[in-house]
Amino acid sequence: MALAAVSLANFMAYLDNNVTNVAIPTIQRDLHLSPAGLEWIVSSYLLVLAGLLLVGGRVADVFGRRRVFLIGLTVFTLSSLAAGLADSGGMLIGARAVQGLGAAMMMPATLAIILATFTNAKERATAIGIWGGVGALALALGPVIGGLISQHIHWGWIFLINVPVGVITLAVALPSVAESRADRGLAGGSLARRLDFPGLVTSALALFSLTWALIEGQDLGWTSARIIAGFAVAAVAVAVFAGIETRTEHPMVALPIFRSRVFSGGTITMMIWGFGILGIYFFTSLYLQRVLGFSPTKAGLAFVPMALCVAVFSVISPRVAAALSAHRTVALGMLGMVAGLVLFARIGAAASYGSLMPGFILFGAGAGLMNVPLMNSIMESAPAAQAGIASALINASREVAGLLGVTVIGAVLWNRDASALHGGASASAAFVDGYHVGLWVTIALLAVGVVLSYVTLRPTARPAELTSVVESAATAEAVSAEAVSADSPAAR
Numbered sequence: 001m002a003l004a005a006v007s008l009a010n011f012m013a014y015l016d017n018n019v020t021n022v023a024i025p026t027i028q029r030d031l032h033l034s035p036a037g038l039e040w041i042v043s044s045y046l047l048v049l050a051g052l053l054l055v056g057g058r059v060a061d062v063f064g065r066r067r068v069f070l071i072g073l074t075v076f077t078l079s080s081l082a083a084g085l086a087d088s089g090g091m092l093i094g095a096r097a098v099q100g101l102g103a104a105m106m107m108p109a110t111l112a113i114i115l116a117t118f119t120n121a122k123e124r125a126t127a128i129g130i131w132g133g134v135g136a137l138a139l140a141l142g143p144v145i146g147g148l149i150s151q152h153i154h155w156g157w158i159f160l161i162n163v164p165v166g167v168i169t170l171a172v173a174l175p176s177v178a179e180s181r182a183d184r185g186l187a188g189g190s191l192a193r194r195l196d197f198p199g200l201v202t203s204a205l206a207l208f209s210l211t212w213a214l215i216e217g218q219d220l221g222w223t224s225a226r227i228i229a230g231f232a233v234a235a236v237a238v239a240v241f242a243g244i245e246t247r248t249e250h251p252m253v254a255l256p257i258f259r260s261r262v263f264s265g266g267t268i269t270m271m272i273w274g275f276g277i278l279g280i281y282f283f284t285s286l287y288l289q290r291v292l293g294f295s296p297t298k299a300g301l302a303f304v305p306m307a308l309c310v311a312v313f314s315v316i317s318p319r320v321a322a323a324l325s326a327h328r329t330v331a332l333g334m335l336g337m338v339a340g341l342v343l344f345a346r347i348g349a350a351a352s353y354g355s356l357m358p359g360f361i362l363f364g365a366g367a368g369l370m371n372v373p374l375m376n377s378i379m380e381s382a383p384a385a386q387a388g389i390a391s392a393l394i395n396a397s398r399e400v401a402g403l404l405g406v407t408v409i410g411a412v413l414w415n416r417d418a419s420a421l422h423g424g425a426s427a428s429a430a431f432v433d434g435y436h437v438g439l440w441v442t443i444a445l446l447a448v449g450v451v452l453s454y455v456t457l458r459p460t461a462r463p464a465e466l467t468s469v470v471e472s473a474a475t476a477e478a479v480s481a482e483a484v485s486a487d488s489p490a491a492r
Contacts, residue, residue, distance in 0.1 A: 001176035002117050003127050006110035007134040008169040009073055012162050013103040014138035015145070016045060016080075018281075019158050023150035030155065033089045043215045044093045048100030049107075050399040051208035055200050057108035057392025058252045061182035062195055065109045065116065065388055070173060072105025077166030084160035095159075108392035115379060115387045116180035125318035128379075129372040133314035136368065137307050139277075143285060143300030151297060182385040198244045199252035206237035207396060214403040218410060253389055257382055263390075265456020266378035269330065270394055271401035272449035273374070276337060276442050277367055279405025283413060284344070287435050291349050291428045305357055306364035313368030321373040327457035329373045334450045336366025338443055345439040349428045370453070377457050409438040 020027070020042055027033065027041065060068040076099055083095035114131060118124035149157045213230030220227050245251040258264050281303075288299040313333075321329040340363025347355055375394065382390035413434035420430035 001172055002113065002178070003130060005169050005173035005177055006069070006113050007131050008165060008172070009069070009076075009106050010110050010131055010135045011138040012076065012080075012165055012169075013049075013107050014135045015142050016099060016103065016159075016162070018139065018142040019146040023146045023155045023158055026150045026155045027092070031087075031089045031092065037089045037093065039215075039219075040093050041089075041096055044097040045100040045103075046399070046403065047208065047211050047215065048097045049103050050211040050396060050403070051204050052101060052104035053108060053392045053396040053399065054203045054207065054252070054389065055392075056104040056106075057112075057389040057395075058195065058200060060105070060109040060112060060392075061386065061388035064179045064181040065112045066173075066177045066179040068105050069109035069113060069177065070170065072102045072109065073166060073170055073173065074102075076102025076106060077163055077170070080159045080162035080166065084156040084158075084163070086156070099159075107395050108388050111375075111379065111391035111394075112387040113177055113180070115384070117178065122318070122322075125321070125372065125376050126315075128376050129314045129316075129318050132372050132375060133311035133368065136310035136314060136371070139281070139307070139310075141300075141304070141307060143303065144297065145300075147295070147297035147300045182388065196244070196248050196250055196252040199241060199248065202237045202241040202244060203252065206234045206241060207400070209234035209237060210400060211403060214400070214407050217407060222411075253393070254383070254386060257386065257390070260381045261456050262377055262381035265452060266374055266381070267394060267397055269334075269374055269449050269453045269456070270378065271397045272445055272452070273334070273337075273367070273371065274398035274401035275405035275408075276341075276446050276449075277363075278402030279409040280341065280344075280363075280439070280442055282406050283409055283435060283438060287431070291431055291435075292351060302353065302356060302360070306360040306367075309361050309364030310368035310371075313365045314372050317369050317372045318376075320369065321376075325459065326373040326377045327454050327459070330370040330377075330457055331450050331454040333366045333368070333370025333373075334446055334453060336369060337363050338366075338446045338450065340364070340366060341439050341443045341446070345436050345443070349432050374453065374457070405442070409442060412441050413438040 024041070033041075056068065056072065079095050079098035079102055083092055083099060086092035086095055110131065111128070114127050115124065118127045145161075146158050149155065149161075209230045213227050213234065216230070217227050242255065245253055245255050285299055285303075288294040288302055294302065317329060317333070324332070340359045340361070343359035343362065344356075347359070378394060379387065379390060413431075415434070416437045417430045417434035420433045421427070425433065
């Protein structure tokens with residue numbers, strides 16, 4: 001039941017990442033929004049979510065993962081109600097920003113709760129597989145749900161459907177999710193010191209600045225003073241954050257965690273995954289509608305087979321990893337993603353629904369196969385007391401990488417598109433040309449991920465010196481991450 005609760009919450013958070021995309025034209029007509037206001041319906045959610053993920057993970061570790069999860073779930077549900085009932089652009093943008101706050105509290109806590117609930121390694125891997133598969137389903141079903149609702153009901157229901165789901169999730173979570181935290185038994189230290197407020201502020205500033213620059217760069221121009229200033233603020237904030245974390249008694253992020261080959265290599269691999277799947281997802285939606293003439297609903301339905309493959313292979317991936325080991329399974333999954341994109345790079349402006357399916361299926365199967373073993377490897381390499389912040393680091397890096405994927409692939413695609421149009425190509429042919437170049441850039445990056453995951457995730461004996469450094473940092477952080485209610489029937 002605890003797994004059901006955190007999986008439902010994960011579903012809602014992922015769904016709101018992209019459910020609004022196909023409903024944007026309808027929302028613009030109803031609320032009479034300017035293009036800038038329309039963009040911020042999507043961007044306000046992403047900006048707050050990405051900016052506060054690390055804060056949410058740290059607060060969950062200190063105050064308790066169950067408590068923060070329930071608060072985040074409540075905030076997300078109430079703000080979804082406000083978004084669904086919004087009658088102005090300002091109200092909708094504000095509600096979406098508050099949704100991002102709720103998601104930033106929920107998402108890191110969900111994975112940390114799984115780790116605290118499932119102490120058996122095999123059960124934990126299966127639980128993470130289910131959790132990841134549910135999130136992948138939400139990612140692919142978002143356009144379908146958004147298209148069906150905006151075409152046949154009212155766009156407000158793309159947010160209002162979260163309300164009953166949120167209430168059910170809350171009812172399931174209250175009796176079944178046991179409390180766990182990182183600082184149980186911590187001797188001394190005020191709340192302010194344990195929270196590391198300077199670290200919280202500088203990490204949020206860095207992520208806000210970086211996310212804002214990635215969102216606005218295409219419109220304002222990558223060489224504009226405001227975008228350069230945004231990247232500069234992010235870089236300075238990261239440097240200050242690193243300095244703070246090396247000196248504080250109770251760091252928000254114990255930096256020795258990055259000395260772990262598995263944690264650092266796995267996190268970079270996760271970023272490559274996010275870059276590929278989110279970047280290509282966005283522009284493949286445009287390809288289906290602009291070039292192939294699919295309706296928003298039909299374009300959304302085209303992603304369903306991929307989503308089902310992600311979900312199925314996420315569930316079976318722990319068994320594959322048990323037989324092949326995690327590093328081979330992750331590398332094999334990324335190789336499947338590469339193969340799927342190669343198939344997409346071979347189709348043009350006359351593709352049919354059937355000709356798209358092999359690429360979708362291979363890409364989805366690969367993404368599902370590698371995601372859970374990768375997530376499990378990263379989390380197992382982190383100290384148990386830092387489960388919340390480790391989960392937040394994974395989620396934040398994936399969100400930023402996804403935005404980076406849209407940015408980089410978009411820049412490559414539109415530049416190639418403009419060049420092809422200047423050379424006399426038709427609009428469809430020019431877009432396909434740019435889309436293919438963007439695919440090959442992603443294929444090259446995923447190929448690097450194949451090698452990186454195979455090398456960094458290989459199981460080796462942990463060096464004694466590294467173990468001592470990481471564990472001493474974790475001890476300063478917390479003495480135990482045991483569940484407070486470990487003896488309750490729900491926890492068992």
